[in-house]
Amino acid sequence: MFDVIVIGAGLSGLQAAYSAQKEGLSVVVVEARDRVGGKVWSVPLVSNRGRADLGAAWINDTLQPKVWAYCRQFGLDVIKQRLEGNAIMQNEDGSRIVFPFGITPDFSDEQKTNLETIRDHIQAVSLRKEQPLVIDDGISLDAYVAKLGANDKTRKMVNLWARVMHGVESTEESAAWFIDYCRTNHGLLAIRADNQTGGQYLRLTGGAQQIADGLASLVGHENIQLSSPILSITDAKSCVTVTTTAGKSISGKKCIVSIPSTLYRDLKFSPALPPAVERVADGTKLGHYNKAIVCYDTPWWRKLGYNGFAMSFTGPVIVARDTSVDESRMYSLTCFVNGAEGEKWAKLYPHQRRAVVLEQLATLYDVSEDAEVYRPIEFFDQIWKHELYSKGALAPITAIGQYTEYKTICGRPVGNLHFVGTEFSGHWKGYMEGALVSGELGATEVAQSLNRQPVRAAF
Numbered sequence: 001m002f003d004v005i006v007i008g009a010g011l012s013g014l015q016a017a018y019s020a021q022k023e024g025l026s027v028v029v030v031e032a033r034d035r036v037g038g039k040v041w042s043v044p045l046v047s048n049r050g051r052a053d054l055g056a057a058w059i060n061d062t063l064q065p066k067v068w069a070y071c072r073q074f075g076l077d078v079i080k081q082r083l084e085g086n087a088i089m090q091n092e093d094g095s096r097i098v099f100p101f102g103i104t105p106d107f108s109d110e111q112k113t114n115l116e117t118i119r120d121h122i123q124a125v126s127l128r129k130e131q132p133l134v135i136d137d138g139i140s141l142d143a144y145v146a147k148l149g150a151n152d153k154t155r156k157m158v159n160l161w162a163r164v165m166h167g168v169e170s171t172e173e174s175a176a177w178f179i180d181y182c183r184t185n186h187g188l189l190a191i192r193a194d195n196q197t198g199g200q201y202l203r204l205t206g207g208a209q210q211i212a213d214g215l216a217s218l219v220g221h222e223n224i225q226l227s228s229p230i231l232s233i234t235d236a237k238s239c240v241t242v243t244t245t246a247g248k249s250i251s252g253k254k255c256i257v258s259i260p261s262t263l264y265r266d267l268k269f270s271p272a273l274p275p276a277v278e279r280v281a282d283g284t285k286l287g288h289y290n291k292a293i294v295c296y297d298t299p300w301w302r303k304l305g306y307n308g309f310a311m312s313f314t315g316p317v318i319v320a321r322d323t324s325v326d327e328s329r330m331y332s333l334t335c336f337v338n339g340a341e342g343e344k345w346a347k348l349y350p351h352q353r354r355a356v357v358l359e360q361l362a363t364l365y366d367v368s369e370d371a372e373v374y375r376p377i378e379f380f381d382q383i384w385k386h387e388l389y390s391k392g393a394l395a396p397i398t399a400i401g402q403y404t405e406y407k408t409i410c411g412r413p414v415g416n417l418h419f420v421g422t423e424f425s426g427h428w429k430g431y432m433e434g435a436l437v438s439g440e441l442g443a444t445e446v447a448q449s450l451n452r453q454p455v456r457a458a459f
Helices: 011-022 065-073 109-126 141-147 152-166 175-183 188-192 209-219 261-266 275-282 339-346 350-365 403-409 432-450
Strands: 002-007 027-030 042-044 051-053 078-080 086-090 096-100 202-204 230-235 240-244 249-257 268-270 285-287 290-296 306-312 319-322 331-336 378-383 393-397 417-419
Touching (some): 002 432, 011 432, 027 249, 065 209, 086 350, 109 152, 109 175, 141 175, 152 188, 249 432, 261 275, 275 403, 290 339, 306 350, 350 378, 417 432
Parallel strands (some): 249 417
Antiparallel strands (some): 240 249, 285 393
16 A cells, blocks of 8 residues: 555646655556646657647746756756747737837827726735635626726736636636736736746746656656546545556555546545535636647748737737747747637637638738748647646636635545645646645645644645
8 A cells, every 4th residue: 555646647746746755655646648747748849859848838947946946956958038029919900019028019098008007906916915805706807807997908908818828718717816826926917927027937948848757757657657547536534545447446545636626527536525625626617728839940030020929819829929949940939829719729620720820920920921931840739628638728717706715625635635736836826836836735734644743624
Protein backbone atom coordinates (compact mmCIF):
# COMPACT_ATOMS: atom_id res chain seq x y z
CA MET A 1 0.00 0.00 0.00
CA PHE A 2 1.27 3.44 -0.93
CA ASP A 3 1.16 6.38 1.45
CA VAL A 4 -0.29 8.58 -1.30
CA ILE A 5 -1.99 8.01 -4.64
CA VAL A 6 -1.94 11.08 -6.88
CA ILE A 7 -4.50 11.19 -9.68
CA GLY A 8 -3.27 13.34 -12.53
CA ALA A 9 0.25 14.12 -13.78
CA GLY A 10 -0.24 17.78 -14.58
CA LEU A 11 1.94 20.28 -12.75
CA SER A 12 -0.23 20.20 -9.60
CA GLY A 13 -0.14 16.42 -9.40
CA LEU A 14 3.58 16.17 -10.11
CA GLN A 15 4.36 18.86 -7.54
CA ALA A 16 2.12 17.14 -4.96
CA ALA A 17 3.91 13.85 -5.59
CA TYR A 18 7.38 15.37 -5.36
CA SER A 19 6.55 17.34 -2.21
CA ALA A 20 5.06 14.21 -0.61
CA GLN A 21 8.23 12.27 -1.44
CA LYS A 22 10.31 14.96 0.24
CA GLU A 23 8.18 14.34 3.34
CA GLY A 24 9.29 10.71 3.21
CA LEU A 25 6.03 9.34 1.82
CA SER A 26 5.72 6.61 -0.80
CA VAL A 27 3.85 7.85 -3.87
CA VAL A 28 2.32 6.62 -7.11
CA VAL A 29 1.00 8.98 -9.78
CA VAL A 30 -1.79 7.70 -12.04
CA GLU A 31 -2.34 9.60 -15.31
CA ALA A 32 -4.99 9.06 -17.99
CA ARG A 33 -2.91 10.48 -20.84
CA ASP A 34 0.15 8.88 -22.42
CA ARG A 35 2.28 11.83 -21.27
CA VAL A 36 2.81 14.09 -18.27
CA GLY A 37 2.00 17.79 -18.15
CA GLY A 38 -1.78 18.00 -18.48
CA LYS A 39 -2.52 21.32 -20.15
CA VAL A 40 1.22 21.95 -20.40
CA TRP A 41 2.05 20.42 -23.77
CA SER A 42 4.85 21.27 -26.20
CA VAL A 43 5.10 19.54 -29.57
CA PRO A 44 8.08 19.50 -31.96
CA LEU A 45 8.05 21.26 -35.31
CA VAL A 46 8.57 19.01 -38.32
CA SER A 47 11.26 21.47 -39.42
CA ASN A 48 13.20 20.75 -36.19
CA ARG A 49 13.23 24.47 -35.45
CA GLY A 50 11.83 24.11 -31.96
CA ARG A 51 8.61 23.32 -30.14
CA ALA A 52 5.15 24.83 -30.15
CA ASP A 53 3.38 25.32 -26.81
CA LEU A 54 -0.18 24.11 -27.33
CA GLY A 55 -1.00 24.85 -23.70
CA ALA A 56 0.58 26.95 -20.96
CA ALA A 57 3.54 28.99 -22.16
CA TRP A 58 4.32 32.18 -20.19
CA ILE A 59 6.06 32.73 -16.86
CA ASN A 60 7.54 35.56 -14.78
CA ASP A 61 10.91 35.33 -13.05
CA THR A 62 10.16 37.65 -10.13
CA LEU A 63 6.40 37.29 -9.56
CA GLN A 64 6.30 33.49 -9.96
CA PRO A 65 9.11 32.12 -7.77
CA LYS A 66 8.23 28.42 -7.86
CA VAL A 67 8.13 28.00 -11.61
CA TRP A 68 11.22 30.17 -11.97
CA ALA A 69 13.10 28.05 -9.42
CA TYR A 70 12.47 24.99 -11.60
CA CYS A 71 13.68 26.86 -14.67
CA ARG A 72 16.95 27.53 -12.87
CA GLN A 73 17.19 24.04 -11.39
CA PHE A 74 16.65 22.39 -14.78
CA GLY A 75 18.86 24.88 -16.63
CA LEU A 76 16.09 26.05 -18.95
CA ASP A 77 16.58 28.98 -21.30
CA VAL A 78 13.93 31.68 -21.56
CA ILE A 79 13.12 34.52 -23.92
CA LYS A 80 11.32 37.80 -23.21
CA GLN A 81 8.00 38.43 -24.86
CA ARG A 82 8.66 40.73 -27.82
CA LEU A 83 7.22 44.23 -27.31
CA GLU A 84 9.08 46.35 -29.87
CA GLY A 85 6.82 47.65 -32.62
CA ASN A 86 3.20 48.58 -33.13
CA ALA A 87 0.14 46.63 -32.00
CA ILE A 88 -3.21 46.26 -33.76
CA MET A 89 -6.82 46.52 -32.57
CA GLN A 90 -9.54 45.27 -34.92
CA ASN A 91 -12.89 47.01 -34.44
CA GLU A 92 -16.34 45.46 -34.75
CA ASP A 93 -16.63 46.64 -38.34
CA GLY A 94 -13.29 45.05 -39.25
CA SER A 95 -11.38 48.35 -39.41
CA ARG A 96 -7.95 48.53 -37.78
CA ILE A 97 -6.35 50.78 -35.21
CA VAL A 98 -2.54 50.66 -35.21
CA PHE A 99 -1.03 51.96 -31.97
CA PRO A 100 2.17 51.81 -29.91
CA PHE A 101 2.07 48.73 -27.71
CA GLY A 102 1.33 49.39 -24.04
CA ILE A 103 -1.16 52.25 -24.35
CA THR A 104 -4.92 52.41 -24.79
CA PRO A 105 -5.85 52.13 -28.51
CA ASP A 106 -6.76 55.38 -30.21
CA PHE A 107 -10.46 55.34 -29.37
CA SER A 108 -12.35 58.60 -28.96
CA ASP A 109 -11.57 60.61 -25.82
CA GLU A 110 -14.96 59.69 -24.36
CA GLN A 111 -14.42 56.00 -25.01
CA LYS A 112 -10.89 56.10 -23.60
CA THR A 113 -12.03 57.80 -20.42
CA ASN A 114 -14.88 55.36 -19.90
CA LEU A 115 -12.69 52.31 -20.53
CA GLU A 116 -9.91 53.52 -18.27
CA THR A 117 -12.40 54.33 -15.49
CA ILE A 118 -13.78 50.77 -15.54
CA ARG A 119 -10.31 49.26 -15.90
CA ASP A 120 -8.96 51.24 -12.95
CA HIS A 121 -11.97 50.31 -10.80
CA ILE A 122 -11.48 46.58 -11.39
CA GLN A 123 -7.74 46.97 -10.80
CA ALA A 124 -8.40 48.70 -7.47
CA VAL A 125 -10.93 46.18 -6.15
CA SER A 126 -8.80 43.26 -7.31
CA LEU A 127 -5.91 44.54 -5.20
CA ARG A 128 -7.99 44.55 -2.01
CA LYS A 129 -7.16 41.72 0.39
CA GLU A 130 -10.71 40.53 0.93
CA GLN A 131 -12.98 37.61 0.18
CA PRO A 132 -15.23 37.76 -2.90
CA LEU A 133 -18.52 39.50 -2.24
CA VAL A 134 -21.85 37.68 -2.45
CA ILE A 135 -23.44 40.67 -4.16
CA ASP A 136 -20.79 40.56 -6.89
CA ASP A 137 -21.25 36.82 -7.25
CA GLY A 138 -24.94 37.25 -8.04
CA ILE A 139 -24.39 39.18 -11.27
CA SER A 140 -22.38 38.61 -14.41
CA LEU A 141 -19.22 40.54 -15.16
CA ASP A 142 -21.08 42.28 -17.98
CA ALA A 143 -23.90 43.39 -15.67
CA TYR A 144 -21.34 44.54 -13.08
CA VAL A 145 -19.52 46.89 -15.44
CA ALA A 146 -22.82 48.10 -16.88
CA LYS A 147 -23.85 49.15 -13.34
CA LEU A 148 -20.56 51.02 -13.07
CA GLY A 149 -21.49 53.01 -16.15
CA ALA A 150 -19.59 51.16 -18.85
CA ASN A 151 -20.63 52.24 -22.33
CA ASP A 152 -21.11 49.84 -25.23
CA LYS A 153 -17.46 49.97 -26.34
CA THR A 154 -16.17 49.37 -22.85
CA ARG A 155 -18.53 46.43 -22.34
CA LYS A 156 -17.20 44.91 -25.54
CA MET A 157 -13.64 45.39 -24.32
CA VAL A 158 -14.47 43.76 -20.98
CA ASN A 159 -16.02 40.89 -22.93
CA LEU A 160 -12.76 40.64 -24.85
CA TRP A 161 -10.89 40.37 -21.55
CA ALA A 162 -13.16 37.50 -20.49
CA ARG A 163 -12.58 35.74 -23.80
CA VAL A 164 -8.82 36.19 -23.69
CA MET A 165 -8.38 35.32 -20.03
CA HIS A 166 -10.96 32.56 -19.54
CA GLY A 167 -12.45 31.48 -22.86
CA VAL A 168 -15.98 32.63 -22.00
CA GLU A 169 -18.23 35.63 -22.57
CA SER A 170 -18.54 38.29 -19.87
CA THR A 171 -22.18 37.24 -19.43
CA GLU A 172 -21.07 33.72 -18.41
CA GLU A 173 -18.94 34.41 -15.33
CA SER A 174 -19.77 36.28 -12.18
CA ALA A 175 -18.11 39.56 -11.33
CA ALA A 176 -16.87 37.98 -8.09
CA TRP A 177 -15.18 35.14 -9.99
CA PHE A 178 -13.46 37.54 -12.39
CA ILE A 179 -12.32 39.96 -9.67
CA ASP A 180 -11.03 37.18 -7.42
CA TYR A 181 -9.17 35.62 -10.33
CA CYS A 182 -7.46 38.98 -10.84
CA ARG A 183 -6.84 39.21 -7.09
CA THR A 184 -4.82 35.97 -7.08
CA ASN A 185 -2.75 37.28 -10.00
CA HIS A 186 -1.50 40.64 -8.66
CA GLY A 187 -4.48 42.49 -10.16
CA LEU A 188 -6.05 42.96 -13.57
CA LEU A 189 -3.11 44.87 -15.01
CA ALA A 190 -0.60 42.14 -14.15
CA ILE A 191 -2.72 39.53 -15.96
CA ARG A 192 -2.91 41.70 -19.03
CA ALA A 193 0.77 42.78 -19.01
CA ASP A 194 3.41 41.30 -21.32
CA ASN A 195 6.38 42.98 -19.63
CA GLN A 196 8.19 42.31 -16.35
CA THR A 197 5.12 43.38 -14.35
CA GLY A 198 2.85 40.67 -15.77
CA GLY A 199 2.11 37.05 -16.46
CA GLN A 200 3.16 37.01 -20.13
CA TYR A 201 6.75 38.17 -19.65
CA LEU A 202 8.91 35.13 -20.43
CA ARG A 203 8.65 31.95 -22.48
CA LEU A 204 10.83 28.84 -22.47
CA THR A 205 12.81 28.50 -25.68
CA GLY A 206 12.45 24.72 -25.57
CA GLY A 207 8.78 24.73 -24.55
CA ALA A 208 6.99 24.68 -21.20
CA GLN A 209 6.80 20.88 -21.35
CA GLN A 210 10.38 20.91 -20.06
CA ILE A 211 9.08 21.91 -16.62
CA ALA A 212 6.67 18.96 -16.49
CA ASP A 213 9.31 16.58 -17.81
CA GLY A 214 11.82 17.83 -15.25
CA LEU A 215 9.34 17.38 -12.41
CA ALA A 216 8.49 13.88 -13.64
CA SER A 217 12.18 13.00 -13.50
CA LEU A 218 12.34 14.22 -9.90
CA VAL A 219 9.31 12.11 -8.99
CA GLY A 220 10.78 9.14 -10.86
CA HIS A 221 9.23 7.72 -14.01
CA GLU A 222 8.93 4.37 -12.25
CA ASN A 223 6.44 6.05 -9.88
CA ILE A 224 4.21 7.37 -12.69
CA GLN A 225 1.65 5.15 -14.43
CA LEU A 226 0.60 6.64 -17.78
CA SER A 227 -2.37 5.68 -20.00
CA SER A 228 -4.33 4.75 -16.89
CA PRO A 229 -7.71 6.54 -16.82
CA ILE A 230 -9.49 6.35 -13.47
CA LEU A 231 -12.94 4.83 -13.15
CA SER A 232 -13.60 5.04 -9.42
CA ILE A 233 -12.23 6.17 -6.07
CA THR A 234 -13.33 4.33 -2.94
CA ASP A 235 -12.53 5.74 0.49
CA ALA A 236 -12.92 2.92 3.03
CA LYS A 237 -11.62 5.12 5.89
CA SER A 238 -8.72 2.74 6.54
CA CYS A 239 -7.47 3.21 2.99
CA VAL A 240 -8.36 4.52 -0.45
CA THR A 241 -8.69 2.24 -3.48
CA VAL A 242 -8.39 3.71 -6.95
CA THR A 243 -9.60 1.58 -9.86
CA THR A 244 -8.64 2.24 -13.47
CA THR A 245 -10.86 1.68 -16.51
CA ALA A 246 -8.71 -1.37 -17.25
CA GLY A 247 -9.73 -2.89 -13.92
CA LYS A 248 -6.44 -2.34 -12.09
CA SER A 249 -6.77 -1.42 -8.40
CA ILE A 250 -4.26 0.65 -6.42
CA SER A 251 -4.46 1.18 -2.66
CA GLY A 252 -3.11 3.98 -0.55
CA LYS A 253 -3.57 5.66 2.80
CA LYS A 254 -4.42 8.97 1.12
CA CYS A 255 -5.42 10.13 -2.34
CA ILE A 256 -4.67 13.49 -3.92
CA VAL A 257 -7.08 14.30 -6.76
CA SER A 258 -5.40 16.59 -9.27
CA ILE A 259 -7.99 17.06 -11.99
CA PRO A 260 -10.26 20.07 -12.67
CA SER A 261 -13.39 20.09 -10.51
CA THR A 262 -15.45 20.14 -13.72
CA LEU A 263 -14.27 16.56 -14.31
CA TYR A 264 -15.27 15.18 -10.89
CA ARG A 265 -18.59 14.16 -12.42
CA ASP A 266 -16.72 11.72 -14.69
CA LEU A 267 -15.45 9.71 -11.71
CA LYS A 268 -17.38 7.45 -9.35
CA PHE A 269 -16.66 8.50 -5.77
CA SER A 270 -17.65 6.06 -3.04
CA PRO A 271 -18.94 7.36 -0.76
CA ALA A 272 -20.20 10.22 -2.91
CA LEU A 273 -18.69 13.65 -2.41
CA PRO A 274 -20.70 15.91 -0.07
CA PRO A 275 -23.87 17.12 -1.84
CA ALA A 276 -22.78 20.76 -1.76
CA VAL A 277 -19.44 19.94 -3.38
CA GLU A 278 -21.14 17.81 -6.04
CA ARG A 279 -23.68 20.52 -6.80
CA VAL A 280 -21.14 23.33 -7.10
CA ALA A 281 -18.60 21.23 -9.02
CA ASP A 282 -21.31 20.08 -11.42
CA GLY A 283 -22.12 23.74 -12.06
CA THR A 284 -18.59 24.62 -13.13
CA LYS A 285 -17.39 24.71 -16.71
CA LEU A 286 -14.15 25.18 -18.58
CA GLY A 287 -13.80 27.80 -21.27
CA HIS A 288 -13.53 27.48 -25.03
CA TYR A 289 -9.79 28.10 -24.99
CA ASN A 290 -8.03 27.30 -28.26
CA LYS A 291 -4.74 28.02 -29.99
CA ALA A 292 -3.68 28.27 -33.61
CA ILE A 293 0.09 28.51 -33.94
CA VAL A 294 1.26 29.65 -37.36
CA CYS A 295 4.95 29.17 -38.18
CA TYR A 296 6.86 30.98 -40.92
CA ASP A 297 10.28 31.12 -42.55
CA THR A 298 10.65 34.77 -41.60
CA PRO A 299 9.06 37.17 -39.07
CA TRP A 300 7.46 39.16 -41.89
CA TRP A 301 5.23 41.19 -39.56
CA ARG A 302 8.28 42.82 -37.98
CA LYS A 303 9.36 44.20 -41.35
CA LEU A 304 5.99 45.95 -41.45
CA GLY A 305 6.65 47.58 -38.06
CA TYR A 306 4.50 45.27 -35.91
CA ASN A 307 5.45 43.37 -32.77
CA GLY A 308 2.90 40.64 -33.47
CA PHE A 309 0.37 41.66 -30.81
CA ALA A 310 -3.18 42.05 -32.08
CA MET A 311 -6.63 42.05 -30.49
CA SER A 312 -9.95 41.72 -32.28
CA PHE A 313 -13.59 42.32 -31.44
CA THR A 314 -14.63 40.32 -34.51
CA GLY A 315 -12.62 37.12 -34.31
CA PRO A 316 -12.22 34.28 -34.79
CA VAL A 317 -8.74 35.17 -33.51
CA ILE A 318 -9.32 37.41 -30.51
CA VAL A 319 -5.67 37.93 -29.57
CA ALA A 320 -2.33 37.08 -31.19
CA ARG A 321 1.27 37.30 -30.01
CA ASP A 322 4.70 36.81 -31.53
CA THR A 323 5.98 33.54 -30.03
CA SER A 324 9.15 33.25 -32.08
CA VAL A 325 12.48 31.85 -30.93
CA ASP A 326 14.85 33.66 -33.24
CA GLU A 327 17.95 31.64 -32.37
CA SER A 328 16.35 28.48 -33.77
CA ARG A 329 14.70 30.30 -36.68
CA MET A 330 11.27 29.48 -35.29
CA TYR A 331 9.10 32.43 -36.30
CA SER A 332 5.53 32.08 -35.15
CA LEU A 333 2.30 33.87 -34.29
CA THR A 334 0.24 32.25 -31.57
CA CYS A 335 -3.43 33.03 -32.11
CA PHE A 336 -6.02 32.53 -29.38
CA VAL A 337 -9.50 31.63 -30.63
CA ASN A 338 -11.59 31.77 -27.47
CA GLY A 339 -15.09 32.24 -26.12
CA ALA A 340 -18.08 32.18 -28.43
CA GLU A 341 -15.79 32.64 -31.45
CA GLY A 342 -13.76 29.66 -30.29
CA GLU A 343 -16.87 27.54 -29.93
CA LYS A 344 -17.84 28.27 -33.54
CA TRP A 345 -14.29 27.81 -34.84
CA ALA A 346 -13.96 24.43 -33.13
CA LYS A 347 -16.87 23.09 -35.19
CA LEU A 348 -15.08 23.74 -38.50
CA TYR A 349 -13.02 21.18 -40.38
CA PRO A 350 -9.23 21.52 -39.88
CA HIS A 351 -8.68 23.06 -43.33
CA GLN A 352 -11.44 25.58 -42.65
CA ARG A 353 -9.96 26.52 -39.28
CA ARG A 354 -6.62 27.13 -40.97
CA ALA A 355 -8.15 29.17 -43.78
CA VAL A 356 -10.11 31.56 -41.56
CA VAL A 357 -7.11 32.18 -39.30
CA LEU A 358 -4.82 33.00 -42.23
CA GLU A 359 -7.47 35.21 -43.78
CA GLN A 360 -7.90 37.15 -40.57
CA LEU A 361 -4.14 37.55 -40.10
CA ALA A 362 -3.96 38.98 -43.62
CA THR A 363 -6.67 41.48 -42.69
CA LEU A 364 -5.05 42.36 -39.37
CA TYR A 365 -1.67 43.05 -40.95
CA ASP A 366 -3.18 44.59 -44.10
CA VAL A 367 -1.24 42.48 -46.59
CA SER A 368 -2.01 41.30 -50.12
CA GLU A 369 -3.04 37.90 -51.44
CA ASP A 370 0.53 37.00 -52.40
CA ALA A 371 1.94 37.84 -48.95
CA GLU A 372 3.89 35.38 -46.80
CA VAL A 373 1.01 35.21 -44.31
CA TYR A 374 -0.61 32.68 -46.66
CA ARG A 375 2.54 30.51 -46.81
CA PRO A 376 3.16 29.12 -43.31
CA ILE A 377 5.67 26.31 -43.08
CA GLU A 378 3.68 24.68 -40.25
CA PHE A 379 0.28 25.19 -38.66
CA PHE A 380 -0.88 23.76 -35.34
CA ASP A 381 -4.26 24.05 -33.73
CA GLN A 382 -5.31 22.85 -30.31
CA ILE A 383 -8.92 22.73 -29.14
CA TRP A 384 -8.90 21.91 -25.45
CA LYS A 385 -12.65 21.26 -25.39
CA HIS A 386 -12.00 18.29 -27.67
CA GLU A 387 -9.62 16.71 -25.17
CA LEU A 388 -11.33 13.94 -23.21
CA TYR A 389 -9.25 14.60 -20.10
CA SER A 390 -9.38 18.40 -20.29
CA LYS A 391 -12.73 19.48 -21.76
CA GLY A 392 -11.60 23.08 -21.90
CA ALA A 393 -9.24 25.49 -20.16
CA LEU A 394 -7.92 27.31 -18.12
CA ALA A 395 -9.53 26.92 -14.67
CA PRO A 396 -13.12 25.82 -13.91
CA ILE A 397 -15.56 28.72 -13.84
CA THR A 398 -18.43 28.50 -11.37
CA ALA A 399 -22.04 29.15 -12.23
CA ILE A 400 -23.12 32.70 -11.47
CA GLY A 401 -24.06 32.87 -7.80
CA GLN A 402 -21.96 29.86 -6.72
CA TYR A 403 -18.41 31.16 -6.46
CA THR A 404 -18.57 32.36 -2.85
CA GLU A 405 -19.88 28.94 -1.82
CA TYR A 406 -17.22 27.23 -3.97
CA LYS A 407 -14.53 29.16 -2.12
CA THR A 408 -15.64 27.74 1.22
CA ILE A 409 -16.17 24.08 0.28
CA CYS A 410 -14.21 23.08 -2.83
CA GLY A 411 -10.56 22.13 -2.58
CA ARG A 412 -11.01 21.06 1.05
CA PRO A 413 -10.18 17.53 2.25
CA VAL A 414 -13.02 15.00 2.25
CA GLY A 415 -12.10 12.01 4.39
CA ASN A 416 -8.87 10.60 2.95
CA LEU A 417 -9.24 12.59 -0.26
CA HIS A 418 -7.35 15.81 -0.91
CA PHE A 419 -7.83 18.11 -3.90
CA VAL A 420 -5.29 20.21 -5.76
CA GLY A 421 -5.15 22.22 -8.96
CA THR A 422 -4.40 25.71 -10.19
CA GLU A 423 -8.09 26.56 -9.64
CA PHE A 424 -7.57 26.35 -5.86
CA SER A 425 -4.43 28.46 -5.72
CA GLY A 426 -4.40 31.79 -3.95
CA HIS A 427 -1.37 32.82 -6.00
CA TRP A 428 -1.42 32.92 -9.83
CA LYS A 429 -4.58 30.91 -10.27
CA GLY A 430 -4.86 29.61 -13.83
CA TYR A 431 -1.10 29.74 -14.41
CA MET A 432 1.66 27.13 -14.00
CA GLU A 433 2.74 28.90 -10.82
CA GLY A 434 -0.72 28.41 -9.33
CA ALA A 435 -0.60 24.69 -10.13
CA LEU A 436 2.72 24.30 -8.31
CA VAL A 437 1.51 26.29 -5.29
CA SER A 438 -1.61 24.15 -4.93
CA GLY A 439 0.26 20.88 -5.41
CA GLU A 440 2.72 21.71 -2.67
CA LEU A 441 -0.09 22.72 -0.30
CA GLY A 442 -1.93 19.45 -0.96
CA ALA A 443 1.14 17.40 -0.10
CA THR A 444 1.58 19.38 3.11
CA GLU A 445 -2.03 18.62 4.06
CA VAL A 446 -1.48 14.91 3.50
CA ALA A 447 1.75 14.83 5.47
CA GLN A 448 0.13 16.68 8.37
CA SER A 449 -2.87 14.36 8.29
CA LEU A 450 -0.72 11.22 8.33
CA ASN A 451 1.24 12.70 11.24
CA ARG A 452 -2.04 13.46 13.04
CA GLN A 453 -1.54 17.20 12.73
CA PRO A 454 -4.53 19.51 12.17
CA VAL A 455 -5.31 20.42 8.55
CA ARG A 456 -7.86 22.70 6.91
CA ALA A 457 -11.44 22.00 7.92
CA ALA A 458 -12.66 18.80 6.28
CA PHE A 459 -16.14 17.38 5.79
